[in-house]
Every structure is written in structure tokens, then in C-alpha cells.
Amino acid sequence: MLLVLAALVAELPLLWPPPFRLTDHLLLWQVGRFVVTGVSPYRADVWVDAAKRLDSPHIAELATTGVIWPYPPWTALLFVPFGAFPMEIGTWALHLAYLGSGLLAAILLARELPWPRPGLAAIAVALFAVFEPFVIAARWGQFGGFLLLGIALLLIGLRSRRLAPLIAGALLLATKPHLTALFALVAAAWLIRQRRRRDLAVTALALSVLVAVTWVAFPDWLAVAGTGAGDRLSVVALFATTWSFAIALAGPAWPLLAAVLVSVVSASGAYAARAAPVALRPFAVFAGTGVLTLGLTPYALVYDHLLLAPVLLYGVFALDAASGTARAAHAVLLAVAGIALPWLLYLVVILRPDQAPAGAIPSLLVVLLLSSAWLLRDARDRSPQADKSHVA
Numbered sequence: 001m002l003l004v005l006a007a008l009v010a011e012l013p014l015l016w017p018p019p020f021r022l023t024d025h026l027l028l029w030q031v032g033r034f035v036v037t038g039v040s041p042y043r044a045d046v047w048v049d050a051a052k053r054l055d056s057p058h059i060a061e062l063a064t065t066g067v068i069w070p071y072p073p074w075t076a077l078l079f080v081p082f083g084a085f086p087m088e089i090g091t092w093a094l095h096l097a098y099l100g101s102g103l104l105a106a107i108l109l110a111r112e113l114p115w116p117r118p119g120l121a122a123i124a125v126a127l128f129a130v131f132e133p134f135v136i137a138a139r140w141g142q143f144g145g146f147l148l149l150g151i152a153l154l155l156i157g158l159r160s161r162r163l164a165p166l167i168a169g170a171l172l173l174a175t176k177p178h179l180t181a182l183f184a185l186v187a188a189a190w191l192i193r194q195r196r197r198r199d200l201a202v203t204a205l206a207l208s209v210l211v212a213v214t215w216v217a218f219p220d221w222l223a224v225a226g227t228g229a230g231d232r233l234s235v236v237a238l239f240a241t242t243w244s245f246a247i248a249l250a251g252p253a254w255p256l257l258a259a260v261l262v263s264v265v266s267a268s269g270a271y272a273a274r275a276a277p278v279a280l281r282p283f284a285v286f287a288g289t290g291v292l293t294l295g296l297t298p299y300a301l302v303y304d305h306l307l308l309a310p311v312l313l314y315g316v317f318a319l320d321a322a323s324g325t326a327r328a329a330h331a332v333l334l335a336v337a338g339i340a341l342p343w344l345l346y347l348v349v350i351l352r353p354d355q356a357p358a359g360a361i362p363s364l365l366v367v368l369l370l371s372s373a374w375l376l377r378d379a380r381d382r383s384p385q386a387d388k389s390h391v392a
Helices: 002-010 024-036 046-055 057-065 074-083 087-111 118-129 134-141 144-160 163-173 178-195 197-217 221-233 242-275 280-295 301-322 324-349 356-383 386-391
Strands: none
Touching: 002 118, 024 046, 024 074, 024 087, 046 197, 057 144, 074 087, 074 197, 074 221, 087 134, 087 144, 087 301, 118 221, 118 301, 118 324, 134 144, 134 301, 134 324, 144 163, 144 178, 144 280, 144 301, 144 324, 163 178, 163 197, 242 280, 242 356, 280 301, 280 356, 301 324, 301 356, 324 356
């Protein structure tokens, strides 16, 4: 893992966060602090008070817009361990948890692929370490690393038929349901197909208990979160989604372009899953679910594209399935679509009042997913016994 360490050291200035009052670290620490002290994060007055105490423009925005805490109450539980510490310790602990959870998720996901060479797996994790959504999510103080860890644990639970990682992954993914609902549907269908109805029932029960307990504790959450969702949908052109990208590119004709892009993303994700060798199909399904989720959602910001990380890892894995010109072309695509363009689009975004250009990223990663699927399909066709050897 020296390569991964070298990547982290090289980008240390980016991984070192700005002052926490300028990021979401402080806001999310405050949410955890509210819960620890028995205060509802859905009360406007406590946010007004926090804005006066903490000098945070993000908290001040919540206090003045009335949106307050737009997530469901069980999401707040994520930040209780950090809110239990003083601000100076809790915010740094949260930042380190973001970095650690993202890297752990990448390592766990990489271990789900049957790498022909360990060195290639190290390259995959090193590329993840410089993947723009990973760096920006941690830098801005958002919990995409927790969600990616949830995806990794869910995949492990499904493949290994183990209940503990299945439940842990489901609980983590429940914290941002508008981006993870498709993963839940895929997992439920998978469990039914495997005749694991008991595991499905136990996981659903764990989620139900979490929802019920937190709903009772914060019964006013739904109205507040509903207001927040409505506010966001009214400014859909501001976000980093397929829809905002279509609006910026096509103007009044944006519904047609958006429909085309969503259709391409959906068909590509389905194709990648079906074309994958049997041993790779679970991973391909989750990679396809990520691009479909980011292609469909009307609300996502640049750091939410971290859910596309499985596509990046899958792209590195596919390098070994080709040779010569095909491998070189795929390597260039991996470097451009997976690394260079997300960073370039981020630099464009920070100079604009919206994130619409970054809405192209899901479509770019779809191209990488398709290239990976084609290479792996051709390798499977050349070696029909490969599936059987990996399944064993």
C-alpha cells in the first residue's frame, strides 16, 4: 500500500481541511451535539443561537432560510459520537472518520474483485485516493465516505451471506435515502432471489426499529425535511446532476436531453451488469446502480459523486482484460473520465454560482463503465471457463 500512502501524502494540502466554520464539519458536529444534549435539530431557535455562537455561514444559512436540518432524524445519529466530544476534538475526529471510512470502503470494495495481480488492486485504491469526489467530500465535511462504506458492507453481506455487514450497510445507506434507495431495492431483490427471506426480514426490522425510535424522538422531522426537499427541487438547475447539466446545455430543450442522458445511463448500467462474468456480476450490479442513481436523482452535489467510486475500481480491474491498443485506450479513458475531468469540472464549478457542469460526471463514468464491460465481456468470451474458476 506504499502507492496509496504516496498518493495521500502528495495531496495532503487538499486533504487538510479549511477552517471548520467554513465547512459542513461544524454543522454536522452541531447536529450530533444537539442530539447528545437532548435538543431537537428541527427547532429553528436552536440554529439561530448556534449561528450566533459559532460564526459559521453554513449554520447561519440554515438559521435564516428556515430549512434547518433537512435530513431524517436517524441520520443525526451518525454524528452523536462526534458531538459527544468538545468542538475542537469532535470536528477533527469527524474529518479523520470521513477519510478513514472512504479509504476503508475502497479497500473493501477492491477485495470484492478477483484481481489477477495484487499490484493492480493497489493502483485502484491509489486512484481512489485522488478521486475528486472523495477528496472534496472530506474537505467540505460531507459524509459520502460513510455512504460508500455502506455500499461496501452491503455488497459483502450479499456475497458472503453474512447478516452483520448486511445490516450495518443498510443502516449506513439509510442516512441519505434519496441517493441510496436504489441500492436498497437491488439488495432486497437479491436477497429474495437467494431465498434469504430471513435475512431480508431481520434487516428490514433493524431499519424499522431505527426509523420508529428516532421518529418518536423527533416527531416534527417530516414537515421540516419536506420543506427542505421542496426548496431544493425548486432550484434544480443549481446542482451537479444530469438534469442541471441538461438545463445548462440545452436551455428550453433540456427535458429532451435529460431524457436521453437518463436513458443512456440506465441502459448502460443494465448492460454492464448483464455483460459481466458471473464472478463479477454482483460488483457490476452495484457499479451500475451507482451510475443509475446519480443519473436519475434531481438533487446531488459534487461530493455525492463518490457513489461512483465502484465504477473507477471496476475500470482499473478491466485493464487486465485487454492488451495492446485496447488496454492503452482504456487506460487513457480511465485517466481522463475517472480522474482528470472530474477535477477539471470541479475547478469550473467553483468559479460559477451553480454546479451544473459537474452534472456531466455520471455520464462520463458511464462511458468508463461501458468500456470496462466490453473488455471483460470479450475476455469472458475468449475464456469461457473463467467464470467457473472465480465462482469456486
